[in-house]
Amino acid sequence: xxxxPTGASIRAEALTKVFKGAPAPAVDAVDLHxxxxxxxxxxxxxGSGKTTTLNMIAGFxxxxxxxxxLDDTDIARLPPHRRDLGMVFQSYALFxxxxxxxxxxxxxxxxxxxxxxxxxxxxxxxxxxxxxxxxDRLPSQLSGGQQQRVALARxxxxxxxxxxxxxxxxxxxxxxxxxxxxxxxxxxxELGITFVFVxxxxxxxxxxxxxxxxxxxxxxxxVGTPAELYETPVSRFVATxxxxxxxxxxxxxxxxxxxxxxxxxxAGPDGACALVVRPERMHLGAEGENTLxxxxxxxxxxxxxxRVLVAFDAGGTGQVRDTGTTPVQAGDRVEVGxxxxxxxxxxxxxxxxxxxxxxxxxxx
Amino acid sequence: xxxxxxxxxTLAVLGVLVGVWLVVPTLIVVPLSFSGEDSxxxxxxxxxxxxxxxxxxxxxxxxxxxVSLQLAVIVxxxxxxxxxMAAFAxxxxxxxxxxxxxGLFLAPLIVPGIVVAVAMxxxxxxxxxxxxxxxxxxxxxxxxxxxxxxxxxxxxxxxDRTLERAAASLGAxxxxxxxxxxxxxxxxxxxxxxxxxxxxxxxxxxxxxxxxSPNLQTLPVRMFTSVTNEVDPTIAAASTVxxxxxxxxxxxxxxxxxxxxxx
Ligand SMILES: Nc1ncnc2c1ncn2[C@@H]1O[C@H](COP(=O)(O)OP(=O)(O)OP(=O)(O)O)[C@@H](O)[C@H]1O
Ligand SMILES: [Mg+2]
Numbered sequence: 001x002x003x004x005p006t007g008a009s010i011r012a013e014a015l016t017k018v019f020k021g022a023p024a025p026a027v028d029a030v031d032l033h034x035x036x037x038x039x040x041x042x043x044x045x046x047g048s049g050k051t052t053t054l055n056m057i058a059g060f061x062x063x064x065x066x067x068x069x070l071d072d073t074d075i076a077r078l079p080p081h082r083r084d085l086g087m088v089f090q091s092y093a094l095f096x097x098x099x100x101x102x103x104x105x106x107x108x109x110x111x112x113x114x115x116x117x118x119x120x121x122x123x124x125x126x127x128x129x130x131x132x133x134x135x136d137r138l139p140s141q142l143s144g145g146q147q148q149r150v151a152l153a154r155x156x157x158x159x160x161x162x163x164x165x166x167x168x169x170x171x172x173x174x175x176x177x178x179x180x181x182x183x184x185x186x187x188x189x190e191l192g193i194t195f196v197f198v199x200x201x202x203x204x205x206x207x208x209x210x211x212x213x214x215x216x217x218x219x220x221x222x223v224g225t226p227a228e229l230y231e232t233p234v235s236r237f238v239a240t241x242x243x244x245x246x247x248x249x250x251x252x253x254x255x256x257x258x259x260x261x262x263x264x265x266x267a268g269p270d271g272a273c274a275l276v277v278r279p280e281r282m283h284l285g286a287e288g289e290n291t292l293x294x295x296x297x298x299x300x301x302x303x304x305x306x307r308v309l310v311a312f313d314a315g316g317t318g319q320v321r322d323t324g325t326t327p328v329q330a331g332d333r334v335e336v337g338x339x340x341x342x343x344x345x346x347x348x349x350x351x352x353x354x355x356x357x358x359x360x361x362x363x364x
Numbered sequence: 365x366x367x368x369x370x371x372x373x374t375l376a377v378l379g380v381l382v383g384v385w386l387v388v389p390t391l392i393v394v395p396l397s398f399s400g401e402d403s404x405x406x407x408x409x410x411x412x413x414x415x416x417x418x419x420x421x422x423x424x425x426x427x428x429x430x431v432s433l434q435l436a437v438i439v440x441x442x443x444x445x446x447x448x449m450a451a452f453a454x455x456x457x458x459x460x461x462x463x464x465x466x467g468l469f470l471a472p473l474i475v476p477g478i479v480v481a482v483a484m485x486x487x488x489x490x491x492x493x494x495x496x497x498x499x500x501x502x503x504x505x506x507x508x509x510x511x512x513x514x515x516x517x518x519x520x521x522x523x524d525r526t527l528e529r530a531a532a533s534l535g536a537x538x539x540x541x542x543x544x545x546x547x548x549x550x551x552x553x554x555x556x557x558x559x560x561x562x563x564x565x566x567x568x569x570x571x572x573x574x575x576x577s578p579n580l581q582t583l584p585v586r587m588f589t590s591v592t593n594e595v596d597p598t599i600a601a602a603s604t605v606x607x608x609x610x611x612x613x614x615x616x617x618x619x620x621x622x623x624x625x626x627x
């Protein structure tokens with residue numbers, strides 16, 4: 001495809017969007033640096049500003065203030081058709097009156113690429129998404145997954161400086177979604193261009209991304225590799241949004257977290273905070289600096305392990321990944337233990353997530 | 365659905381009767397036009413095509429037919445271009461008085477034809493447009509516009525604007541996007557609007573009566589004069605021609621609209 005695979009860097013500086021009549025900015029002074037060739041995912045709940053950010057990069061939405069640098073040029077005021085960015089939409093957005101091959105040829109036609117050269121590139125692009133046999137079909141004659149692969153081919157065939165994907169797998173069923181995830185990951189490594197990918201599916205984000213930017217209320221809460229976000233979240237919001245966890249909130253003083261009904265060992269600065277423990281860092285049994293008595297509420301068999309949901313006597317619920325050989329069942333009395341360093345102390349993010357204390361169920 | 369077969373059969377018979385009632389009086393002109401007599405006697409005692417020969421050779425009929433055809437073609441082009449632009453403006457903008465402006469575009473459909481005709485006559489008198497080709501084009505365009513805007517607006521309401529974003533991201537300018545994406549997709553609506561515009565102009569009689577001059581008459585006006593001033597069965601041939609042209613074009617319009625739904 002691209003003769004010289006190069007990815008551009010994308011840098012958003014204090015990027016802000018205020019919709020007319022909206023009480024709060026949809027995107028609020030976002031700083032984001034996407035490195036050349038990187039797979040960056042914008043992750044966050046519905047309405048957190050992911051699409052608006054992507055649309056500003058693509059040029060579909062006017063910027064209220066801030067800059068967007070593509071490599072070193074500010075593109076914030078360039079019309080979308082001059083930005084040279086490949087865009088993939090959740091709804092595929094294939095032109096219904098053109099065949100798959102004509103769709104893929106469209107960006108080449110706009111660039112006045114010579115016919116034989118264009119035909120060759122269209123063929124190669126369709127081969128890359130395994131649709132070389134379907135070039136003469138209309139979009140209505142293709143399945144959802146096939147349509148999205150055509151849309152992908154159409155977006156990269158002109159060797160754009162970056163690919164922007166807004167929930168491209170959102171309209172597909174689970175099985176197709178997984179196979180297309182692999183396809184997108186492969187395309188990214190083969191094309192070598194920068195990908196900015198929007199999703200609200202955390203598993204998808206963890207599976208695909210070099211780095212993830214977690215959005216919340218129009219701001220970026222944290223940017224990091226999947227491992228960084230999972231192991232060292234900066235806030236309760238990030239911790240609960242990515243992966244399962246058990247969360248205790250309270251006040252930390254001298255390495256001891258006072259939740260109001262229990263005292264737990266944890267390392268962190270003094271003050272109000274939340275303690276996050278991942279399910280695989282907890283076990284059934286009384287070993288470890290921290291132990292709490294609990295009742296098993298549910299056991300989900302997962303093959304290699306069991307996901308055990310518990311209700312602590314001290315209030316609140318938790319989740320333990322149990323790999324033990326003696327299975328427990330709902331109603332069993334158990335001890336849940338973990339090491340002090342297994343937990344991560346994070347800011348008890350204000351807002352909806354922070355309203356939950358030890359007495360509330362942990363968000364999934 | 366309906367339980368009783370008797371009821372269903374009664375309804376079917378009624379439906380056919382109503383259809384016959386609607387169509388037969390109109391269709392009477394067809395056998396009349398092939399009458400071999402110089403009268404309106406029905407049923408004709410002999411057959412012939414003499415009325416068609418008269419229609420297509422006598423200067424006053426032929427001129428009127430050509431005037432109507434030329435006028436309808438010009439009106440179709442003007443109304444389709446303006447109406448499509450108006451439909452875009454209305455579909456793509458959001459402002460406070462939008463409902464009122466939407467209604468304004470439908471006004472010629474709602475206001476009684478005779479009122480429109482009188483109003484245009486008064487206005488055109490001042491502008492010196494009575495009896496001029498420009499006057500006819502302007503008047504008929506006003507009458508034809510709503511049919512274009514209604515059809516194009518309907519087509520646009522089903523049009524997914526993400527496609528325009530996609531085209532832009534792929535490097536197409538606004539004009540290239542319109543030409544190669546938007547227009548091809550809404551084309552059935554535009555074509556239907558154009559056909560309606562043609563028929564509207566070709567059939568129009570009330571406004572044309574007011575605008576006519578002795579040397580500029582449309583076919584329907586010539587027909588009206590014929591009925592009121594003379595007993596000339598040529599009018600049956602003229603009616604049949606108008607009937608065939610209108611029915612064919614409106615049939616075509618409904619086919620293009622059906623295709624749009626199947627696309
Ligand atoms: N055209 C618009 N006019 C006014 N407000 C808008 C517009 N588009 C988005 N918003 C608002 O901006 C905020 C961010 O929306 P955005 O579409 O960027 O969210 P998102 O993170 O993509 O959510 P989702 O996961 O549901 O797609 C929301 O509060 C939304 O209501
Ligand atoms: Mg979105």
